[in-house]
Amino acid sequence: MKSQPVFGGLCLLTVSFMATAAGGAHEHGVAHLSLVQDGRTVTVGFESPLDSLVGFEHAPRTDTQKQALQQARGALENAAAVVSLPAAAECVLGSVTVELPFGDAAHAGHGDHDTHADADAEYVFECAQPAALSSVTVGLFKAFPRLQRIDAEAATAAGQGKAVLRPAQATWSLPVAR
Ligand SMILES: [Zn+2]
Numbered sequence: 001m002k003s004q005p006v007f008g009g010l011c012l013l014t015v016s017f018m019a020t021a022a023g024g025a026h027e028h029g030v031a032h033l034s035l036v037q038d039g040r041t042v043t044v045g046f047e048s049p050l051d052s053l054v055g056f057e058h059a060p061r062t063d064t065q066k067q068a069l070q071q072a073r074g075a076l077e078n079a080a081a082v083v084s085l086p087a088a089a090e091c092v093l094g095s096v097t098v099e100l101p102f103g104d105a106a107h108a109g110h111g112d113h114d115t116h117a118d119a120d121a122e123y124v125f126e127c128a129q130p131a132a133l134s135s136v137t138v139g140l141f142k143a144f145p146r147l148q149r150i151d152a153e154a155a156t157a158a159g160q161g162k163a164v165l166r167p168a169q170a171t172w173s174l175p176v177a178r
Pocket of ligand 1: 026051116
């Protein structure tokens, strides 16, 4: 594994991340984070049960619930507060995509289906010095107190890594080149 060409492995790994994210376990209080580096492009993906962010998973019924969804969207769109990359990596945010269920009025009338709902966010950075990507600090636990754990996976030019992040351990050490 370790001696195989780095970029041959990365694409496959990206696909497996996506598969994991799409079919991953839905456990309240637990979210998933992925970081994939492809050259200078660094993509950070976040997936969480909606319950972990706002405390419910049905279409909003009250103004308070509508506000909670708006606040969650605002918090996720604030990329600088969600993920902090080392200054030495010289990363510039390229795009932010946030997908929350029940966000548009067309869905508001559907009422309660007794199902789960997930929130997704993706952040794409361009990093001039990607080799300096030694760690990521997440602000997600501060923004979302219901969140207890984030299972994180990374694939960078330096290798692959996994980590479990918690409110008291919100900094993730990325794989280091050897
Ligand atoms: Zn759920």
